[in-house]
Amino acid sequence: MIRPIATTREMTGMPTGRLAVWWLIASEIVIFGGVLGSYLMHRIGHKEWAAASAHTNTWAGAFNTLVLLTSSLSAVLAHNAALRKDGKRAAKLLWFTILGGGIFLVVKSIEWTGEIKAGYTITANNFWSFYYTAAGLHGLHVIAGMIVMMFVAADAAKGKELQRVENAGLYWHFVDLVWIFLFPLLYIAK
Amino acid sequence: MSDTAHAPASTDAAHGHDAHAHPDSFYIRIWGILLVMLVISVAGPELAHRVVSNETVAFVIVLFTAFGIAIVKAYMVVKNFMHIGVExxxxxxxxxxxxxxxxxxxxxxxxxxxxxxxHRWVNQAAKDYKLPGDTGHHGDAHGEAKH
CATH class of the missing domain: 1.20.5 (Single alpha-helices involved in coiled-coils or other helix-helix interfaces)
Known part of the structure; x- marks a missing residue:
C-alpha cells in the first residue's frame, strides 16, 4: 500500500505530518503574538482605548470561550477514540468540534452586526481596527480548522488515516489558545 | 523525490505516541476546571469594577482574574489537550x-x-490624540515624530 511520507516517515522521532503541524503552530505564534503584542502595547500606551473597549460584548465573548473550550474537549476525545482505532466515534466527535466552530462564527457574526450597526466599524478608530483584525484573523483560522476537520472526519469515519485526527486536534487547540488570550484583551480589560 | 513511501497498512494511528492516553473522564475533568476558571475570569473583573472603589486594587484583581487565569488556562490546554509533556x-x-x-x-x-x-523626539500627534470612540470618526494615534 502506498501512503504519503507525512504519514509514514519518522526521521525526526515523530511522524512528519505531526511535526509539520507543530511548525505551523510555531509560525502562528509569531503571527498572533505580533498582533496581540502590538494591541497590548497600544492599549497600555493609550488609556483612552478603555472607552472604546467598553462597547465590546463580554457575554458574547464569554459564551464563545465556552464554545471553543467545549470544542477542544471534543477534539481531544476524538484523538482518544482514534488511539483506540474507533474511527466512527472519532469522526462523530470531530463533527461535534466543527459544530462548535460553526456556533462560534454565528455568535461572532451577530456580535459584529450589532457593532457595525452602532457605528463601530473597522475604520472607526484604532481600537476597532485592532479588534476586527485580531478577531477576524482568528475567525479565518476557525474556518480553516473546520474545513480541515471535515476531510479528516470523512476519512476517520471509514477508519482511514486516523493519525490525522491528532494533527487536526493540535491545530484546533491552538486556535482555542489564541482565543483564551483574545477574550480578556478585547472583552474584559475595560 | 517521490512524495510517497511504502509502509505497512497497519501503521499505528499515533506512531507510538500514545504514552499520553488518558480515559475520557480525565479530559472531561480538565474541561470542567477550565469552565470554572472561565467563570472566575468573567466574574472577577465584573465584581472589581462594581464593588471595589480603589482603582489600584480593582486593577490588580482584573490582572489576576482575567490575565493570570488566561495563562493558567493556556497552560492546562497545552499540557493536557496538546500533550506537550510527552512530545x-x-x-x-x-x-x-x-x-x-x-x-x-x-x-x-x-x-x-x-x-x-x-530624549530628542516628541510624537506630538500621539500626545494630542483623543480617541473618537463614540463618534465613528477616523483616527490615527500616530503622527510623524518631530525632532
Missing part, C-alpha cells in the same frame, strides 16, 4: 523560541509605542 523536547524549544522572538519584537517596539516623547 519531543525540541518541539517545546521551538515554541519557546517563537515566544522569545515575540518578546524581542515587543521589547524593540515597545519604547516607541508606549512613550510619546524621548
Amino acid at each position: 519531543k523536547k525540541y518541539v517545546g524549544y521551538l515554541l519557546i523560541a517563537m515566544l522569545v522572538l515575540m518578546g524581542l519584537m515587543i521589547g524593540g517596539v515597545g519604547p516607541d509605542v508606549l512613550r510619546h516623547e524621548g
